[in-house]
Amino acid sequence: MLTVEELHAGYGGTEILRGLTMTVAPGEIVAVLGSNGVGKTTLNKVLSGVCPATSGCIRFLGQDITRASSQAIVELGLIHVPEGRKIFPNMTVRENLELGSYRRGKANRAANLAKVFAIFPRLEERARQRAGTLSGGEQQMLAIGRGLMAEPRLIILDEPSLGLSPLLVEEMFALVSRINAEGLAVMLVEQNVVQSLELAGRAFILENGTFALQGSAKDLAADPALRRAYLGL
Known part of the structure; x- marks a missing residue:
């Protein structure tokens, strides 16, 4: 590959x-x-x-x-989830995720969003919340979820x-x-x-x-x- x-x-x-x-x-x-x-x-x-x-x-x-x-x-x-998360703090969780499909995966955005929410239920609970107000672990979930939106x-x-x-490290490796x-x-x-x-x-x-x-x-x-x-x- x-x-x-x-x-x-x-x-x-x-x-x-x-x-x-x-x-x-x-x-x-x-x-x-x-x-x-x-x-x-x-x-x-x-x-x-x-x-x-x-x-x-x-x-x-x-x-x-x-x-x-x-x-x-x-x-x-080939999708890179960068060190330090690099989320957009003033945008909502949903908006951050949707940006993940800007170059790739746009046609399946709704289905991919449902998949990300199934993997990370906490992101669905906070979908309308500003990303900058999430905890560190939630921000890392968001960064990975945004990468998954591009159908890597x-x-x-x-x-x-x-x-x-x-x-949270244990949880992250399990994910x-x-x-x-x-x-x-x-x-x-x-x-x-x-x-x-x-x-x-x-x-x-x-x-x-x-x-x-x-x-x-x-x-x-x-x-x-x-x-x-x-x-x-």
């Missing part, structure tokens, strides 16, 4: 991504894990067409999207557990599992190593713009180097 080969990117004269190669297959959850400042958000921006690649190749559903615009990438069904083929979730209480169970491929970009490895099938550990470790999530969870670096064991 998604193939990234020898991807390099950065800002100005500073190279952030140094030759990343990875794949995401239909229907799977792939985790990209790492601490702050290692290049996770830059990777997401390059895949979404917001930040240009300096070299390498990105293919999605068989099409080369390395130089494609963000609008064209969205229209293909692959959804990139950038730090969905960031800033949430432990209880990601539920979305994936319906057949949606998920690229989960997180600092939360333990729960991400429990959820994902495969994982890539990003350090200083390169993948230091990669493989099955189960194998990586048992890897002594990862356990020392991230789990303190």
